[in-house]
Amino acid sequence: AGDATAGAAKSAVCSACHGQGGAQPIMPTYPRLAGQSEGYIEYAIKTYKSQERKGAQAALMYPMVQNLTDQDIADLAAYFSTQQ
Amino acid sequence: AGDATAGAAKSAVCSACHGQGGAQPIMPTYPRLAGQSEGYIEYAIKTYKSQERKGAQAALMYPMVQNLTDQDIADLAAYFSTQQ
Numbered sequence: 001a002g003d004a005t006a007g008a009a010k011s012a013v014c015s016a017c018h019g020q021g022g023a024q025p026i027m028p029t030y031p032r033l034a035g036q037s038e039g040y041i042e043y044a045i046k047t048y049k050s051q052e053r054k055g056a057q058a059a060l061m062y063p064m065v066q067n068l069t070d071q072d073i074a075d076l077a078a079y080f081s082t083q084q
Numbered sequence: 085a086g087d088a089t090a091g092a093a094k095s096a097v098c099s100a101c102h103g104q105g106g107a108q109p110i111m112p113t114y115p116r117l118a119g120q121s122e123g124y125i126e127y128a129i130k131t132y133k134s135q136e137r138k139g140a141q142a143a144l145m146y147p148m149v150q151n152l153t154d155q156d157i158a159d160l161a162a163y164f165s166t167q168q
Contacts, residue, residue: 025121025124027123028121028122028123028124028127029123029124029127030121030124031120031121031124031128032119032120032121032124035116035119036115036116036120037109037112037114037115037116038112039111039112039113040109040112040113040114040115040116043112043113044115047139047140047141052139052140053137053138053139053141053142054137054138054139055131055136055137055138055139055142056131056136057131057137058137058139
């Protein structure tokens with residue numbers, strides 16, 4: 001399972017575009033991550049990483065996630081899903 | 085601009101999978117829509133409709149959104165973004 005505290009420590013890159021705690025995306029077309037479902041965040045990152053998910057924003061996300069381990073992904077999902 | 089009240093009236097199909105007010109998705113891999121950014125919801129629906137966004141869940145979403153007008157999309161985005 002994911003560890004939200006570990007996720008917070010790994011979230012700097014994500015927060016650059018999604019805002020602190022994923023609550024203030026810097027672009028209207030970027031999603032809020034704060035409070036999103038843990039399972040969806042994990043699913044989204046994994047389908048970006050596997051490139052199963054395609055499109056303009058998927059292409060943007062791929063380099064951000066390509067080196068994340070499954071544990072990193074679980075920790076990030078635990079962290080953002082518990083933000084307000 | 086979108087009208088949240090009109091959006092509520094058009095949201096039955098969405099709520100079937102994303103839950104009432106988009107707050108309780110029926111599957112862990114389906115996103116919460118409640119409180120998601122209005123711009124992102126609109127962007128996501130439009131890229132599902134245009135099929136620019138591809139992947140397993142995009143294929144699921146396409147038939148759900150293919151007949152939505154821009155006004156429908158704006159209303160749905162206004163509605164779900166204002167849910168808790």
